[in-house]
Amino acid sequence: MTMFRKAVVNEDDFPIVAVAERSDLRKRDMNEIWDQSLPVSHMSQPKLTRLKQLLYLRHITDGTLNRFNVRAISSLDGLIFPRYTVTMEMMGPQVRPNGLKICRLVETINMTTIADEIMPSGNAFHGMSGYHLVRQADSEIVVTLNEADAMAIYQASSKLAIVLPEIAGQFNIDLFLPYLEEFGKVIVWFPPEKHNRAKQLSKRLLSSQCYLISPKTSNNLRAAETLSIPGKGRELVNGVIRHGEVIAHKYVDTLPMLRDAVRSYVFGFDRQNVGLVQWKRFSLLNNYLKGFRMGEVTLLTGPYGCGKKTFLCEYALDLCDQNVSTLWCGLEMPSTQIVATMIEQYARDTFHKDISRQQSFDYWYDQLSQLPIYFSRFTGFTKLKSLVEVIEYHASAQDIQHVVIDNALLITEQGQKSVFTELKRLALARHLHITAIVHPRQEFEDGVSVPSSLQGSLEGAYEADNILRISTHMNKRQSYEMEKYFQIWKNRNVGELLLGYAIEMHFDPLSKCHSLTNVYLELMHSESMAYRLVASAKQM
Incomplete structure (x- = not known):
């Protein structure tokens, strides 16, 4: 007896053929479902009402359903939402769908x-x-x-x-992009939980094409x-669409995008404007500079x-004592002398050449050692590249927030890149503050003055955010005593300027500490001319 076995064909042996056959079968099924579909009005009212509730269609009219070619499946227990890749304008009013979304009531x-x-x-x-x-005429x-x-829209x-x-x-x-790129304006309104997709x-x-509706x-x-x-549903939908925010280039902001930031700036809510910390030893500076901010360059x-x-x-000690991590780059003076000055300022006392004060010195040195301050070993003329490498390393390793450079004019750069342009870039990129001593290109005869051109008088003036100046003045009325004043020549981001006026500055030679007195002295150039305090201007 000859035995016959029914052949079993595995679709995996003919994957392309099997997939094509299944696809054709599903397409025939889809066309059959669409051909057998009925107008939505044929559905019973209770089922249609329930479907509308579950699908958020309660306020959608029959006219809108018809415009979107929504139909009922032949069993009258579900709705069909057709999908298209072609238009009625191209194919006529009887255009057939390319796909269906079927929502059945269970x-x-x-x-x-x-x-x-x-x-x-x-x-x-x-x-x-x-x-x-x-x-074809639609642009939005x-x-x-x-x-x-x-x-609903x-x-x-x-x-x-x-x-x-x-x-x-x-x-x-x-x-979707090929279908959207033909429109001059695309408004994106996704559900709030899908805003990331938007x-x-x-x-x-x-950027000029897309308008995003945020949650x-x-x-x-x-x-x-x-x-x-x-x-008011209809009115609210139109209002939301009108307030869609244009999505600009990543380097371009629009007015709606800037609203919150501007509000914070105007009303003082933004901590960036207030600063990371406030000065304690020089609290008067807070009235003008408003605080110590990251991403800025200050010249002294x-x-x-x-x-x-x-x-x-x-100045650096005051900030460091408030846990501002500091890197001191002393190119002009050895770190030993800098620390010797700082310890006396920290103790508000002097230890100079007094052997009996060694125990007190050790106590205050231990206290000073608790502060987050580091000292570079560079001395004399230093290449910009080498200095930047050290700053960037410590910015990562010790989370440096404040870099002090004395003297910035000792930084050398052979290329075309400006030293101060690179320092400004570094401050912004590493989110730190750089304070540098810079000697003026020229001295002023009266010791206290306002330069007609900062750029012409001071290296780095253009790149700097803040310029602070210590002025000296010989008081001929009081035994030719040398007086000191403090001026603010530039304050780019917030606060006020002190130009023709100055804050009186007192120095204690024993502790090497300073104090700023809230007394404003009008600095006269002649009997007929005086510079006025510029109170609210921001120097750009």
Whole structure:
């Protein structure tokens, strides 16, 4: 007896053929479902009402459903949302869909839910709901992620609205771009929980083309939810669309994008303007500089011998004592002498050549050692590249926030790059503050003055955010005593300037400490001319 066995064909042996056959079968099924579909009006009112509730369609009219070609499946227990890649303008009013989204009502004993099915396949792109309404003359479109929102927008504003579908659970932007690039304006209104996808899409569109509706603008509501607000849904939908924020180039801001930052600046809420810390030893500076800020470059200048280095030691010590991690780059004076000055300023006492004070010295040196301050070993002329490498290393290793350079004119650079341009870049890139001593190109006869041109008088003046100057003045009325004043020549970001006026500055030679007195002295150049205090200007 001859035995015959029924052949079993494994589709994996013919994958391309099997997939093609399945695809054709699903497409035939889809066409059959569409051909057998019925107008929504054929559904029973209770089922239609329940479907509308579950699909956020309660406020969508029959006219809008018809415009989107929404139909009922033949069993009358579900709705069909057709998807298109071609338009009625191209193919005529009987244009057939390329895909279907079928939403069936599933009723159990305890609940009623919706079962979704994508035909012919959920793993491929088969068009977008609402796309059939596109006309060649249309220059504006609103994109959403679901049918209810697209129809709500269309119904409230008469604006063209389409649905960008998920493909196999993924949001593939490349599939939609060819369809969106033809529009001059694309408004993106996604559900609040999908706002990240909206931002992803906006980055791929032209900056002048894309308008993004943020959760804040939409009050954390979808378009369908906004439309359902009693009495004013239509008005609110249009208002949200009008306030969509244009997505500019990554290096360009729009006025709506700047609103919160400007509000913070104007009303003083922004900590960046207030500063990381406030000065304690020199609290008067807070009235003008408002605080010590990151990302800035400050220059300290003044005539030779006026005490710039000694003041800067205490200035840095004040910040370091508030846990501002500091790197001192002393190119002009050995670190030994700098620390010797700092310890006396920290103790507010002197130890100079007094052997009996060694125990007190050790105590205060131990206290000083607790502060986060480091000293570079560079001396004399130093290459810019070498200095930057050290600063960048310590910015990462010790989280340096303040870099002090004495004297910046000892930094050498052979190329075309400006030393101060590089220091400004470093301050911004590493989010730190650089304070540098710079000697002026020229001295002023009266010791206290206002330069007619900062750029011409001081190296690095253009790049600097702040310029502080110690002035000296010989008081001929009081036994030719040398008086010191403190001026603020530049204060780019916040605060005030002290130009023709100055703060009186007192120096204690024993402790090497300074104090700033809240007395403003008008600095006269002649009997007929005096520079006035410029109080509210920001020098740009």
